[in-house]
Amino acid sequence: MADGLDTKAVRTRQRILASAAREFAARGFDGTSLRQVAAGADLTLGSLYFHFATKADLVAEVLRDAVDFALARVDQAISELPSAAGNAEVLSAAVRAHLHALHESRDRGAAVVRVMDRASTAPVAAARAHARRYITRWCTLIKSAQCDNVVSSGVDPRILTDLLLGAMNATVGSRQLAPHRVDTIAVTVCDVFLRTAASPG
Amino acid sequence: MADGLDTKAVRTRQRILASAAREFAARGFDGTSLRQVAAGADLTLGSLYFHFATKADLVAEVLRDAVDFALARVDQAISELPSAAGNAEVLSAAVRAHLHALHESRDRGAAVVRVMDRASTAPVAAARAHARRYITRWCTLIKSAQCDNVVSSGVDPRILTDLLLGAMNATVGSRQLAPHRVDTIAVTVCDVFLRTAASPG
Amino acid sequence: MADGLDTKAVRTRQRILASAAREFAARGFDGTSLRQVAAGADLTLGSLYFHFATKADLVAEVLRDAVDFALARVDQAISELPSAAGNAEVLSAAVRAHLHALHESRDRGAAVVRVMDRASTAPVAAARAHARRYITRWCTLIKSAQCDNVVSSGVDPRILTDLLLGAMNATVGSRQLAPHRVDTIAVTVCDVFLRTAASPG
């Protein structure tokens, strides 16, 4: 069966993950019932458990997926920059990539933003650790930008990272945004956070 | 019988609201059981219903309280400024007031941040409408600041407001912060969002 | 309210315990659903949980009750013997008391016999420890009887105890026995286990 990439099970899993992201985004962890998730994936409640042993396992995988997705987008955006690009270009490309990842598949993005908080079970804690690596990545970007005075350089980079991610994540609302609106937001974020008027895009 | 009379009922109500803020902040709306709230207020579950008809009513009042608290703090901070103060001073005073309100009674602040999202029942919708007035207030401040070019002036003030509030609210974490740390955050926020280096405090 | 001995809650508790003993006796621990128990106590499933936090807690209390009941009967029977009674009289009185306790409220007895085995949760383990004290009590009786050569004296008293209790407990079947039939069984047990022809009753 080659890579095991398109078996029936794999397709069902994807349907479940999509439905779960949708529901978690709309109603949060505790507000989402697995029956809703199953229905959204055209499945019976019992059948969910063939694919995920636990609600915590399911949400953990949703979170991990979303983080991986955003991370890949940011990495790709940066790698596509011309090699002569300065830290201003790097950071604004990252901002644009993060925002587009967040809004493009809005369910995954909103799910992370709503759920990541505080769901104490073990698998979710693991996903949170995964997400922390994402934050660390951003902190590195911020530090580099501070060296070139691209962003405020006299302040704690950790705080600055929190503010930037907080500002961006706050833009994910209840309904999908058109791509050009996401671009507008990206420009605004850069306009605020970047000292130079490096207009992205 | 005046308004805020200190009867037993009123004191109990306050205890309930405090406990509810604590629990909602820690566990979210769906994650909090009314039994926990009651226990935290040294009460039996049944007794809650003498004071609040519904879980939604209770959370709505918690939210309204928190919004009113922040609104009062911001208004007061602004009114205490010398009459010659410019928009930069006004905005940075508001930032400081908002952040202090958020962290000072962290439970209320975190409760708003965690719960406001999307709890669809009617009373919560009312509280959300109440909160929208708070956002509008901030939008007004932003617009005035844009006139003086104190903040980015070429961008949509609504988006800018969302970014600012999003950034500030993202700083409320799981544990209380010492006041001086809150001040540091306030300085950072102003440093980022205000074009002039108007240091608050 | 005096002793709290006859409140509504206490009466409901008794009804639950009776129903639980009945069901556990008939269907075993895993075979019994709490819905059946609730129905047998004229209660809704949810209401059970006001009185017992857990299925394990419930069964543990049933077991403890049954052991306490048998222990009390055996103690009382022995204490009512004339002070000149020898070990033969003591042992045969105990046999009679145990068998009558077992069959008199058959549900409790059968519940112990069927469930005590192996239900691994913590509260049941506690109940099992409680039951072990009962076995120890019998072992003491057996040892005394061995001293007087009332029962086989050349054998391990622990094994002898197991055989005696095993033989007696095997007599609890699916339906209630008339008291005179229980007496017949008691006579038979004594006839087998006691070396002297000490006829009980």
Place this chain on the structure above:
Amino acid sequence: MADGLDTKAVRTRQRILASAAREFAARGFDGTSLRQVAAGADLTLGSLYFHFATKADLVAEVLRDAVDFALARVDQAISELPSAAGNAEVLSAAVRAHLHALHESRDRGAAVVRVMDRASTAPVAAARAHARRYITRWCTLIKSAQCDNVVSSGVDPRILTDLLLGAMNATVGSRQLAPHRVDTIAVTVCDVFLRTAASPG
């Protein structure tokens, strides 16, 4: 194709029966899931159903096996006695054979003891009927022994049979016993139940 052919299917069947005996002995009928049984037989849950149509069918066959095993051992032990052997020798040989059968493959023995009780479905009822024939066999032995006054002769042989089997079956605990310990138990049982001091072995 003869009868006990050693095809793959037959070997798998044996593995299933062994695993089932183990699980039923450890957790009882309702406490055992077919998935556990399958796993213990290195099989998938679905594959079980190729060999057994129903959980009840499976447990029935386990019970029948165990009864047949014990019956064969008892019969063989008796048939190996010298033809001049009296009823005392016969009974004590039977006791030894039963106890060894019970403890030798402890899983089967314990499975019978734990499960035989009351699993109301039809196939189990059939197995219980099968077991009743085993009890009847013992009752016959007891009656013969009563004729020779080898055991208590003035008592109901049915009751005496129950006591004897109950005593012996009570010795099967949670862990396997060394053979010499089983011999000790057999001696004790004979010492108690047989009027003459016919020491077995």
Place this chain on the structure above:
DNA sequence: CATGAATGAGATTTCATTCAT
């Protein structure tokens, strides 16, 4: 022969809510 995927019923448990006292 065996497996993977799905189903539907039922189990324990939690919880918002009600109401007599």
Place this chain on the structure above:
DNA sequence: GATGAATGAAATCTCATTCAT
């Protein structure tokens, strides 16, 4: 004002069973 007792709905999870491949 407060409590204790009860209810009914819903949630997570387990399990015997089926069937296409």
